[in-house]
Every structure is written in C-alpha cells, then in structure tokens.
Amino acid sequence: MKPYQNQNSSKKKQIEKMFDSISFEYDKLNRLISAGNDVKWRKKIYKISKKLNPKTILDIATGTADIAIELSNINNSKIIGLDISEKMLEVGRKKILNKNLNDKISLISGDAENLSFDDNKFDLITIGFGVRNFQNLKKGLEESFRVLKPNGSLIILETSVPKNKLVKFFYLLFSRTAIPLIGSFFSKDQKAYKYLQKSAEEFPSGNDFAKIIKSCGFESVNICPQMLGASTIYIAKKKL
Ligand SMILES: C[S@@+](CC[C@H](N)C(=O)[O-])C[C@H]1O[C@@H](n2cnc3c(N)ncnc32)[C@H](O)[C@@H]1O
Structure with a gap:
C-alpha cells in the first residue's frame, strides 16, 4: 500500500516524501x-547485536539514526546508516554531531533495494521499522543478503499484530483510534499516520514474514515477539 493513494507516483517516491514531511516530529511521535x-526495542537490538561482535554494520532505513546510535556502543564497530529520506538523515546527523559520534557513524543517502556496496561487506545489517515501507520487499531483503558476509546476521525490527485475540482487540482499538488522532493533533500530514497504522496491520508477521526472509537466501530465522506481539525482532543468518 502507498501513503497517498490518490497520487500516481511510485511507493518509493511517496515514502521519501512522507518521511521528509514528518522528519522533524518523527522521534517525538514515535515515542x-x-x-x-x-x-526498549532498539536497546534489545543492541543487546542481541553486541553478542555477535560485529565490526562492520549497516543500518538500513536508519531514519533519524536511533538504532545506529545504540549500536555505536559496540566496541570497535563502524556503522553506516542509509536512508532514502534526506530530511530524516539531516535530523540524524545533528544527533550524531551532538553526541560526538562522527568517527563511529556515517549517514548516507541510498536505496535499500539497490545498494551501492560490494558483495559480502558487512558483519551485521539492521533494519528498524523499515521493511514494511519498501516498494519491493524481496528485492530489499535480497540486497541485504548480497552485501552481508557469510555467517553475517540480519536483524529486523518491525511492527506486528498480536496473535492472542484479547490482546489483538485492544491493540487494534488503540492503533486504529490513537495513532490517527495523534497524527491529526501533532502533524500536518494526517495521511502519513493513517498509512503508518494501516501498513502495520497489513504487513506479514511471524512465520509468514520469516518464510519471505528465508526465500531471499537466509539459512535460518529466529522470531522474537516483543510486548505481547506488538512488534517482532527477526534474526536471520546467512550461511557460512
Ligand atoms: C519508520 S522509519 C524508521 C527509522 C529508524 N530505523 C527507526 O528505528 O526509527 C522508516 C525509514 O525507512 C526509510 N526507507 C523506506 N524505504 C526505504 C528504502 N527503499 N531505502 C532506504 N530507506 C528507506 C524511510 O525513509 C524512513 O526513514
């Protein structure tokens, strides 16, 4: 699905425009x-990542760089954050400068579905709340697979819908009312918050998404639901 259904432009162009337009409020409204x-979920990604002892890390769909900043706590690691929204990156660059992390993290413009890196380059790739915005999901995952070293890991954090019926009822009640309401109160782009809520409901999760990840070449996928399944962390391995 696209954010602005009545416009003809590609999903990618619309996503870039949408995140450009909400970049300055993104961190606050996300919280x-x-x-x-x-x-908490980004901290969990850091904990999982630290155990893998990665030296070269690519944070795809880095946005305002919160995951990249978390991962900078891993000793001797170098992180590249990549995103298609220049305005999200601008916010991220300011945060990195304020935290004095310029020597550990660099942020670059780029498309997850067409990465400009050689094969087998990174020990670890992370993607937080990014995959459901890809225009071509499989192409994006295949590109991650290509640039990951053998035995490297891909960690994806994405929203999901809780499986338990009662929890699901309250989750949907909250997301269908509160998210558009928050958007209409605090943002000039209400369609963006409608899209964020709807795309979270429609995106495949759990085993369904794990199957898609595996179909892109990954050997194994661990599924770790967070907060009763409101989001899920997927840890995928590229074969040695
Ligand atoms: C919801 S934000 C997530 C930002 C950050 N990872 C976080 O945890 O808050 C999604 C980001 O994905 C980026 N994005 C979407 N499609 C992309 C693509 N094909 N290539 C690179 N970035 C993309 C958007 O520009 C946006 O900054």
Whole structure:
C-alpha cells in the first residue's frame, strides 16, 4: 500500500516524501505512539547485536539514526546508516554531531533495494521499522543478503499484530483510534499516520514474514515477539 493513494507516483517516491514531511516530529511521535517502547526495542537490538561482535554494520532505513546510535556502543564497530529520506538523515546527523559520534557513524543517502556496496561487506545489517515501507520487499531483503558476509546476521525490527485475540482487540482499538488522532493533533500530514497504522496491520508477521526472509537466501530465522506481539525482532543468518 502507498501513503497517498490518490497520487500516481511510485511507493518509493511517496515514502521519501512522507518521511521528509514528518522528519522533524518523527522521534517525538514515535515515542508517543509506542508509549516509549520503541526505545526498549532498539536497546534489545543492541543487546542481541553486541553478542555477535560485529565490526562492520549497516543500518538500513536508519531514519533519524536511533538504532545506529545504540549500536555505536559496540566496541570497535563502524556503522553506516542509509536512508532514502534526506530530511530524516539531516535530523540524524545533528544527533550524531551532538553526541560526538562522527568517527563511529556515517549517514548516507541510498536505496535499500539497490545498494551501492560490494558483495559480502558487512558483519551485521539492521533494519528498524523499515521493511514494511519498501516498494519491493524481496528485492530489499535480497540486497541485504548480497552485501552481508557469510555467517553475517540480519536483524529486523518491525511492527506486528498480536496473535492472542484479547490482546489483538485492544491493540487494534488503540492503533486504529490513537495513532490517527495523534497524527491529526501533532502533524500536518494526517495521511502519513493513517498509512503508518494501516501498513502495520497489513504487513506479514511471524512465520509468514520469516518464510519471505528465508526465500531471499537466509539459512535460518529466529522470531522474537516483543510486548505481547506488538512488534517482532527477526534474526536471520546467512550461511557460512
Ligand atoms: C519508520 S522509519 C524508521 C527509522 C529508524 N530505523 C527507526 O528505528 O526509527 C522508516 C525509514 O525507512 C526509510 N526507507 C523506506 N524505504 C526505504 C528504502 N527503499 N531505502 C532506504 N530507506 C528507506 C524511510 O525513509 C524512513 O526513514
């Protein structure tokens, strides 16, 4: 699905425009919508990543660089954050400068579905809340597979819908009312928040998404639901 259904432009162009338009409010509203849990989930990614002892890390769909900043706590690691939205990257660059992390993290413009890196380059790739915005999901995952070293890991954090019926009921009640409401109160781009809510509901999760990841070449996928399944962390391995 696209954010602006009545426009003819490609999903990629619309996604770039949408994140450009909400870049300055993204961090604050992200915290509000997830009741602060997005911060915990990124910390979880850091904990999982640290055990893998990666030296070269690519954070795809880095946005305002929150995951890249978390990962900079891993000793001797170099991180590249990549995104199609220049305005999201601008916010991220300011945060990196303020935290004095310029020597550890560099942010670049780029498309997850057409990466400009050689094969087998990175020990670890992370993608937080990015894959459901890809125009061509499989192409994006295949590109991650290509630039990952053998035995490297891909860690994906994405929204998901809880499986338990009661939890699902309250989750849908909250997401269908609160997210568009928060968008209409705090943002000039209400369609963006409608899209974020709807795309979270429609995106495949759990085993369904793990199957898609495997079909892009990955050997194994661990599925780790967070907060009763409101989001999920997927850890995929490229064969040695
Ligand atoms: C919801 S934000 C997530 C940002 C960040 N990873 C986080 O955890 O907050 C999604 C990001 O994905 C980026 N994105 C979407 N499609 C992309 C693509 N094909 N290539 C690179 N970035 C993309 C958007 O520009 C946006 O910054």
